[in-house]
Amino acid sequence: MRKYAKAVMAATLSSMLVLSACGGNNNAPSGEQGSNTGNQNANNGAKEEGKLDPYKITLVYPASAPKDLELVQAEMSKYLTEKINATIELKPIEWGSWEDKTNLMKVSNEQFDLMFTASWYFLPQDVTKGQYIELDDLMAQYGKDIPGVLGPDFLKGARINGKLYALPTKKEFGQGFGFLLSKKLVDKYKFDVNGVKTIEEMEAMFKTIKDNEPDVTPVISSKFANTWGASNYDGIVAGLSVPRGSKEIKLSDNLEDPKYLDFFKRMREWNKNGWFDKDVLTSDSEVAMTMIKAGKGFATASSLKPGKDKEMSVSYGVDLVQVETAEPFTTTGDAQGAMLGISRTSKDPARAMMFLNLLYTDEKLINMLDWGIEGTHFVKKGDNVIDYPAGMTAETQTYPNPGGWMFGNQFISYLWANEDPNKWKQFEAFNNRSERSAILGFSFNQEPVKSELASIANVENEFIDALFAGAVDPEKTIAKWKEKRAAAGFDAVKAEVEKQLAAWAQNQQ
Helix, strand or coil: HHHHHHHHHHHHHHCCCCCCCEEEEEEEECCCCCCCCCHHHHHHCCCCCCCCEEEEEEEEECCCCCCCHHHHHHHHHHHHHHCCCEEEEEEEEEEHHHHHHHHHHHHHCCCCCCEEEECCCEHHHHHHCCEEEEEEEHHHHHHHHHHHHHHHHHHHHCEEEEECEEEEEEECCEHHHHHHHHHHHHHCCCCCCHHHHHHHHHHHHHHHHHHCCCCCCECCCCHHHHHEEEEEEEEEEEEEEEEEECCCCCCCCCHHEEEHHHHHHHHHHHCCHHHHHHCCCCCHHHHHHHHHHHHCCCEEEEEEEECCCHHHHHHCCCEEEEEEEEHHHHHHHHHCEEEEEEEEECCHHHHHHHHHHHHHHHHHHHHHHHCCCCCCCEECCCCCEEECCCCCCCCCCCCCCCCHHHHEEHHHHHHHCCCCCCCHHHHHHHHCCCCCCCCCCCCCEEEEEEHHHHHHHHHHHHHHHHHHHHHHHHHHHHHHHHHHHCCCCHHHHHHHHHHHHHHHHHHHH
């Protein structure tokens, strides 16, 4: 989706703006609710174990409503009634209308308990408005198993100004970077994808495809510029970052970095070589997968994790292989990439936290949410391996996965028969080898320079797509960008970032 792609693209160079939480009182209108709400509601709703009043938990998340939603919801409710005397209302909202509908829910003070959120999808803004309650005390009382499941790094990266407002999914902790390739063409030309580690080796493949496949575009979309930036910089805002591998916490301006300019010169050469698709300025991952499936494309850039190629192969119905051109890297944005927050309008935050605790620890519950009902939507093939029941396929299933990456603990989610049975072990190894940013856990508060940032974002939008696509001369374009950025108030933003970063670093020591 273009909106999603633009959000992720902006995160590469600017990161997401993480803001400070506002105070307030229990009678405040939307956007002014205080942090005490969760504890007060928790005391109202939580009773001694075994003496809980019945309660319906509402979970709001972005997804299409599957045919058997109510069937799964009823089965989950039956199970939750036994566990915490609660039922569940699953409330998926289509991605296309997610922003409008959830914003209306928030400003109208609609009652709900849990909502999907992320650093790239409104968490910073919502924290500032007081939409989500603080979770540390609730977790200590009703989610005691969660810290042991997530571990200190996940929790450190999830914090905003030292406080938890949402809990991250336990999944890949960081991003790998590289390409998804058409397996058909990889096999045809006997490309050794296992040995590839550099961009130069990928370029040899692109040249082979360009020279021998006149109807195939070597690279679909300009997303590689996005993934390259994310693999080399922990972006904060406005092109200010801390470069990967930094041993000290020192701010860098991407537009002044020779490495940055050299990369965009490379993208210019790719464009001149005819390796990009004709719609490179606007094409996205959906376009790329459609072209690869139709035999019209060879590669598209992607953030990577173990088994990403198999997941995408199932989703799009085309055989893919992945190639990693950069080792995984973990930033605050990665730690906050998929989270669930408890709304200030929840009537029983304690029960919501009990439910969250189960999502991290209860294998039966998380797999019902992820895959549906055993025997109806899947059958067990092993301890943690499942497949479709006889007569059912990916096309005819009635409870397609709503987004398991959004919920709880992926490491206790069942694997499909076509996935690597060692997938979760590979995830553990991936997470362990992912390099932590020097500023993991740092969140920038945009409020002091909000107007300057809006102006700088407009300037960035004027230049960034064409640079990503290699459609313009990098030196001339970056020079113009810097000039307009300065007039938009860049120096004030830089000074504010340096001030906040220095204060954060001092607190870490």
